[in-house]
Amino acid sequence: MAEQGKIKKIGILTSGGDAPGMNAAIRAVVRKAIADGLKVVGIQKGYQGLLNEEMSEMTARSVSDSIQQGGTILRTARSEEFRYEEGRKKAAAICKKHGIDAIVVIGGDGSYRGAYELSKVGEPVVCLPGTIDLDIACTDYTIGFDTAINTALEAIDKVRDTSSSHERCSIIEVMGRNAGYIALWCGVASGAEDILIPEKYNYDEQEIINHIIESRKIGKTHHLIINAEGIGHSTSMARRIEAATGMETRATILGYMQRGGSPTCKDRYYASVMGAMAADLLKQGKTNRVVCYKNGDFVDYDINEALAMKKQIPEYQYEIAKALSI
Numbered sequence: 001m002a003e004q005g006k007i008k009k010i011g012i013l014t015s016g017g018d019a020p021g022m023n024a025a026i027r028a029v030v031r032k033a034i035a036d037g038l039k040v041v042g043i044q045k046g047y048q049g050l051l052n053e054e055m056s057e058m059t060a061r062s063v064s065d066s067i068q069q070g071g072t073i074l075r076t077a078r079s080e081e082f083r084y085e086e087g088r089k090k091a092a093a094i095c096k097k098h099g100i101d102a103i104v105v106i107g108g109d110g111s112y113r114g115a116y117e118l119s120k121v122g123e124p125v126v127c128l129p130g131t132i133d134l135d136i137a138c139t140d141y142t143i144g145f146d147t148a149i150n151t152a153l154e155a156i157d158k159v160r161d162t163s164s165s166h167e168r169c170s171i172i173e174v175m176g177r178n179a180g181y182i183a184l185w186c187g188v189a190s191g192a193e194d195i196l197i198p199e200k201y202n203y204d205e206q207e208i209i210n211h212i213i214e215s216r217k218i219g220k221t222h223h224l225i226i227n228a229e230g231i232g233h234s235t236s237m238a239r240r241i242e243a244a245t246g247m248e249t250r251a252t253i254l255g256y257m258q259r260g261g262s263p264t265c266k267d268r269y270y271a272s273v274m275g276a277m278a279a280d281l282l283k284q285g286k287t288n289r290v291v292c293y294k295n296g297d298f299v300d301y302d303i304n305e306a307l308a309m310k311k312q313i314p315e316y317q318y319e320i321a322k323a324l325s326i
C-alpha cells in the first residue's frame with residue numbers, strides 16, 4: 001500500500017548498456033525529487049557500485065549541463081555479484097545503512113529483473129526504461145532508441161552512397177541484442193532491400209541471394225541489407241553472398257557508435273517526463289513500479305506485472321518493408 005511521506009531519501013543508478021537520454025532521466029528524477037523535498041543519492045556504476053558503496057548526495061547542481069550529454073554521468077556496469085541472492089541482500093543492507101528508502105533504476109530488461117529481485121529482499125524500487133534496443137515489453141518507448149536509430153541511419157545513408165557508386169551489396173549490422181527493432185526501423189527508413197531480424201529470420205540465405213539476383217535484373221544499382229546483431233555473422237554472410245551472386249559484397253558493423261552521442265529531442269523529452277514521474281511515484285509512497293509509455297500515454301505498472309508482459313515485432317510493419325523495396 002502506498003504511504004505518502006514514507007520515502008524521504010532515494011537512490012538513483014543506471015545499469016546495463018548506457019543509452020542516450022539517461023542523463024536527462026537522471027536530471028529529471030533528481031530535480032523533481034528535490035523540488036518535492038526528497039533527498040537524492042547518486043549511486044555510481046550500477047548495482048556493482050551500490051555493492052561497493054560508491055555513492056554521494058546529489059543536488060540540483062549535480063545534474064547541471066547534463067541534459068545534452070550522451071552516456072550516463074552516473075556511469076554504468078554489469079554486476080556478477082548482484083546476480084546472486086547473497087549479493088542482493090548485501091545491496092539491500094547497504095541501502096538500509098545509508099538510509100536509502102527506495103532506488104530508481106534506469107536500464108533495460110536485465111536491470112529491471114535485478115530491480116525486481118532487489119525489491120523482493122526488501123529494498124523498494126522504481127524503474128525507468130533506458131536502452132537503445134526498445135525490447136522492454138511493458139513500454140512502447142525506451143530512452144535512447146530514437147538517438148540510436150538516427151545515429152545508425154546517418155551511417156547507413158553514407159554506406160549507401162558508396163554502395164551505389166560501386167554497385168555493391170552492403171550488409172550493415174546494427175545493435176539490438178536479441179531484438180530486431182533497431183534493424184526494422186533503420187531498414188524501413190533507409191529503404192533497405194532486405195531486413196534481417198532475429199524474430200523473423202528463417203536462415204534461408206538462398207532467398208536473399210535470389211532477391212539480389214532479381215533486383216539486379218530490374219536495374220537496382222546496389223543492394224542494402226540491414227542485419228540485426230541478433231543474427232550477426234555479417235562478414236561471413238558477405239563472403240557467401242558475393243560468391244553466390246557475383247556482386248561485390250561488403251559488411252559494415254556499426255557497433256558502439258550507435259550507443260553514443262547527444263540525445264535527440266524525443267529522447268530528452270521522454271526521459272524528462274518519465275524521470276519526473278518516477279520521483280512523483282516515490283513522493284506518493286508508490287514503489288515497485290515501472291514507468292512506461294503505452295498506447296500514447298505515460299503510465300506506470302506494477303513491476304511484477306510488467307515483467308510478465310510480452311512484446312512482438314509488429315507483423316504489418318515488417319511486411320510492408322518488403323513491398324517498399326521492390
Ligand code: F6P
Nearest residue numbers: 017108131132133175176177259
Ligand atoms: O542493450 C544495449 C546493447 O548495446 C545491445 O544492443 C548490445 O547487444 C549490448 O548492449 C552490448 O553490450 P556490452 O556493452 O556489454 O557489449
